[in-house]
Amino acid sequence: MAEVTLIKAINDALATEMARDPSVCLLGEDIGRGGGVFRATEGLSRRFGPERVIDTPLNEVGIVGMAIGMAMNGLRPVAEIEFSDFIYPAFDQIVSEMAKMRYRSAGQFTAAVVVRAPSGGGIKGGHYHSQSPEAYFIHTAGLVVVMPSTPADAKGLLSSAIRGEDPVIFLEPKALYRTVKGEVPEGEYLVPIGKGRIVRPGADVTLITWGAMAPVAEKTAETAAKEGIDVEIIDPRTLWPLDIGMIEESVKRTGRAVVLHEAPRTCGFGAEVSALIQERCFLNLKAPVARVAGFDTPFPYALEKSYLPDPERTLRAIRASMDF
């Protein structure tokens, strides 16, 4: 197996699924001739042609709305939003149309669109190139929300999203696009939607995290191990529907839970994970469920490093949980 970057794995998933199924097509800004601002679609226009890799005018409403119509008429569109910070013009199309088509038509029409969007901070992108909007979409009935943290998961989950029958918001941790490498199976490869991954087994505390915070969690666990704290890391991979079974089993075993994400704290997905844990594991908990998150401010350009959770902040939360 070859070691590749996360962005290469995304490209691989798109190419593999397009080769397998002629109804898979891509649309978005700069994705054809330009190969995408992050090069996710590099070479695909040349290989599959401009009818399947569609350079659209600059309009997110048009991109998502068009994708919905394509899906209703038999295609499997994968729409790219250049940065998840630019997804809000299409919010209505996503939450009121794409997410609701199956329900409101009682299954007569569906909109199995995959919306890919680079997400999160860590690239010195300031407020408009760094946000983590997952909670908006998790809150929306009818959407599947996915965020991989490894190249293999990126390929396997994107392939599953494309083949699935539900609309998917596929958030890609852009900070990891070229900073992580990993072995990725060649050819068709699927990771099931809705199944988490135990990144690191441990006995003392369960650390639940996703996206670009997964490597932060791993660094934290290494340091914690030196202090004698054995951290179990869970990456749900699919944020919604969440693999609650895996989290419940782990927290019942460790008795402690910390949720780590870079999105703002208030009503961030950590709040829901925390509520689910206390509903299900109350009698097993040895400490309150802790949250380590971005602050409730706009994403700050110059102070990005202090805004994003790091191993030190995460370790402090873990120590507090252990010492409770």
Add this chain to the structure above:
Amino acid sequence: MTDAEILSVLRPDGTADPLTDPGLPDPELLSLYRHMVLLRAIDEKAVALQRSGRIGFFVPSTGQEACSIGAGHAVREGDWIFPAYRDHGVGLMRGYPLAALVGQILGNTADATRGRQMPNHWCDRSIRLVSVSSPVATQLPHAVGAAWAANVRGERIAVLTTFGDGGTSTGDFHAAMNFTGVFRLPVVFFCENNRYAISLPVERQTATGTLAEKARAYGLPGVRVDGNDVLAVRKVVGDAMDRARAGEGGTLIEALTYRLGPHSTSDDPTVYRSEEEVAAWRGRDPIRRFAAFLKGRGLLEDPAAEEAGAKEIVRGAVEAAEGAPPVPLSGMFEDVYAEIPWHLAEQRDSLLSGKE
């Protein structure tokens, strides 16, 4: 023809202008008329149902029958329809069954969409009549996508999408028109300019003299038509759909019409428009104008009998559907996703067991 001219067929004396007459055979002319009469009977009955508390809401199309029936008649097998909530006539003309329409209004088990949406939000996959939503003009970009998919497969079909004058102010209108122009797609944008978006007059919706001229900015032809003249609507939409099917791209049609009733059963139009204005448009009633033409052609004898017959048909359909049982509770949790995920199963079970 410039984009300020208004195409019409029916002349004041009740005859058809031979230069623009689409030349439909007699049975088709009669079918157009009967569907218009049926549509009005549906509206009258639905408003009465709302007033008596048997349904919660309705959006009547009274006064605009020539638009939706004329446009619906131009749709062929294989074409797609992305309608606005006031355009039940388009579906009705395409064969959306009255029983299904009534079932949807009632929202009980007679509703094929399982009571999921308020009245006027119908759909029927078998005739490619796409599910209606309430946010204005959101269906326009969907029409673009369906047209693209048809093109990719080499299908020679057209896509019809309908909306009102208010819809032309939305971002979705701009996106869809622009994409259609750039990609040269077979989408026909049928705008029913009924002069008011709820209370706002069209002069406050746009500073352009016409809505049709907006097409020019997108590289599309824009045409205006008398929206109270069913033959003119049929002619203009038919020509645009033919052009679309022939691969010649999209068209924006502005149909000039008037909503004789309220925006919805929750609206009181007397606060924003005058009695005189309404009376003037009542004089241009699309059904009466067409009836006069049909009488002149010897195709129609007794309009009152036609209207009474339609009322009877609608009454029977409501009676048949009103007794259907209410939708089951468990259906609330279905069709959210392709399969019911754990959290919805938990919520459903909690509700059904009385714990919730």
